[in-house]
Amino acid sequence: MKKEEIPQDESNLSKSNVKELCYATDENGNYTTGLSTGWEAKTIALESSINTINERIEEAKENIKSGKASPIVYFMELHRMDWPTLADYVGLWQWRVKRHVKPSVFKKLNNKILQKYADAFQISVDELINYKGA
Structure with a gap:
């Protein structure tokens, strides 16, 4: 995924002001890192496992x-x-x-x-x- 496409969805992370490190590609196609507040699919899976x-x-x-x-x-x-x-x-x-x-x-x-x-x-x-x- 491209750096500007890193998900910033509502999650347990965003509620606690924590961000997750993700790998993405920059405008030149080089790998770089970016921060995400969460992403819906991951949040659903995590909540399901906690339940x-x-x-x-x-x-x-x-x-x-x-x-x-x-x-x-x-x-x-x-x-x-x-x-x-x-x-x-x-x-x-x-x-x-x-x-x-x-x-x-x-x-x-x-x-x-x-x-x-x-x-x-x-x-x-x-x-x-x-x-x-x-």
Whole structure:
């Protein structure tokens, strides 16, 4: 795209006075950079993904309240992690992390394992074990 064609649509960036660096061509056809306040297609995609994440967080809260899942699910969603990422952070196999989502298994976890989760989520062990989906 040409430098004068860099999108300047309304977006989350423009609301916060932040601009995104874009590459474009100048009048001589040479690559250069320009600033954009956003562009509609990107804004729509970003808002859609944020809405999906928020829905997953709310679903995790409900699963914790109803006793279907441990707080691990909520904090995993809150920190935008997936199973492989969380397993890597805590240094455990994925199947073990998934097993810890069961409330009955979670209640039996020792402090060493709980501390690994708390560190991954940057919270205290007390916050982790006492989260009830509020």
